[in-house]
Amino acid sequence: MKNAIEEVLPGTHHRLCAWHLLRNATTNMCSPRFTSKFKDCMLGDYEISVFRNKWQTLVEKFGVEEKEWLNKIYEKYRSWATCYIRGKFFAGFRTTSHCEGLHSLIGKYTKPHYDLSEFIEHFQRMLGHMQFRKFYAEYESARGVPVMQTCIEPLEMCAADTYTREVFFLFRPILIRSGAMRVVDYQTRDNSVIYYVCRYAKLANVWEVEWVDNGNAITCSCMRMESFGISCEHIISVLA
Template identity: 85%
Template sequence: MQEQEEELGDELDGEEIFEELTDYDYDDAYGLDSIDDLLKLDFLSIGEVEVDKFHFGTLPIAFEFYNRFVKESRKREPKTETRTGCGAQFQVKFVGVTGRWHVTRFSNVHNHELLEGRLSRLLPGHRSMSKAEIALMNNMRKSEISTSQVYALLASQSGGFDKLNYGVRDMSNQIAKVRREIPENVGDYEIPLFRSKWQTLVEEFGVEKKEWLNEIYEKCRSWTTCYIREKFFAEFRITSRCEGLHSLIGKYTKPHYNLSEFIEHFQRMLGHMRFREFYAEYESARGVPVMQTCIELLEMCATDTYTREVFFLFRHILVQSGAMRVVDYQTRDNSITYYVCRYAKPTNVWEVKWVDNGNVVTCSSMRMESFDILCETHYLCISS
């Protein structure tokens, strides 16, 4: 231990660190105090020089910035530089007396090579899809038709590919835009919110007196996420459990098999499942994942506790805990209740309760009980 302390002392000289801090120019620094500030940044254009100019209001903000910066710089290539500071301008002004647009300024001096006329339709400002084409594309996508096939159909209707002023990439961007409009975790509601949403939906379509719908609602404890989230079922949920097993069994058994043939192929299926578990155990024991969070000890402990697949799920939750904050807490005889919310959504508050007797931690969201692992609110309270 003394040798390690001496080595650390040689590496970290307090005077050198203080000199580096005193040389830091705080006038050029840019403050990041909230998640909203991070959303305004273009991480693809940020380099090491720009990173040195940031200072963070809290540790979770710095942690979230680090994860976003590493993710963007690792998975994406820098965009092609298209901005050259060209001074060419074309300004128009509407004159109410004449009822026409008049050119007020025109400058045709460019500092770059001009694009060929035949390629001008591919410029971002010229690429667009009509509402009818977007509707047709969405309907065909619902039928599991690939984007390239939809693009070929639209080109055929337009008279050829040269008649389209957009490409497959623009269609993919339009599909991503539609997906972003869908709320995340649309079925992951709290019980009171689910009841309110259900009542609003029933009243909107006027089906309050439908018996079949009332029977479905009476069985909501069997199919609604907010009711079954606290039950552990290894990520399987009601029908998905049956469908998943049926799909697996269907690969090995057929309806015309007799009893002996069924048992033979069923044993093959069990052998395949055992091999998958064996291979998962091998993947978990082979090597050590690269630690990517600031809580390295907790992350390292998770690598020894969980399988590799569950560990990746755990690490994502651990990263998400950086976007949570404790609003308030109450201390009782043998328990502590924390009130936790997200930085961007202060109105959604969850209760995390820690009981000393048995060292039990529970959360009102009950999001991860079905996986039998803790959610981001738990890790925030544990670290605090």
């Protein structure tokens, strides 16, 4: 699959399924504690240097430097470590469960013994069901207004009007977290302004948010918006 993706879809980034990786870690390492630490290294939103330090600590702590499976999987870190995938758009998907869920839905409507005409008939029923779910989601998004829960009510209300209800409920916790962010400094360039954002004004972690004047675009060094399609709390703190 990896070779086919590189040949047919050269502009994409192949990502390994997190669920399968954790299952393989459990099978090969036989240690729930190791699997838990491995999961943290894989899914933690760390900088590259932090990831490498955590990985080295993990290997040394469990004494698995010579474990063949672990060494092979580390060679593929660009396909599973969050710090190397950051900025690649996956819409929040980490596993193949979405695809497998579709396969399961098809299996509920179609059976192996169906002939071609029966398969088409029941497949059309499945498409009708999916279309109904889409219309229902749109209806839920248009019906009523969710209760505002943040102190940035105008921005929250705008998000409620712009996003579908399901995406809005994903966005609101990010909006709440933005209240802990502080702009501690900024720097003006030719056609842009770079804002330096910290959590509770502590300089342990600093994110750079760049606003480009002529393009009316805004980006953040965490690159979560590029990865998930939803603004991060650092950008929101600058906009607010």
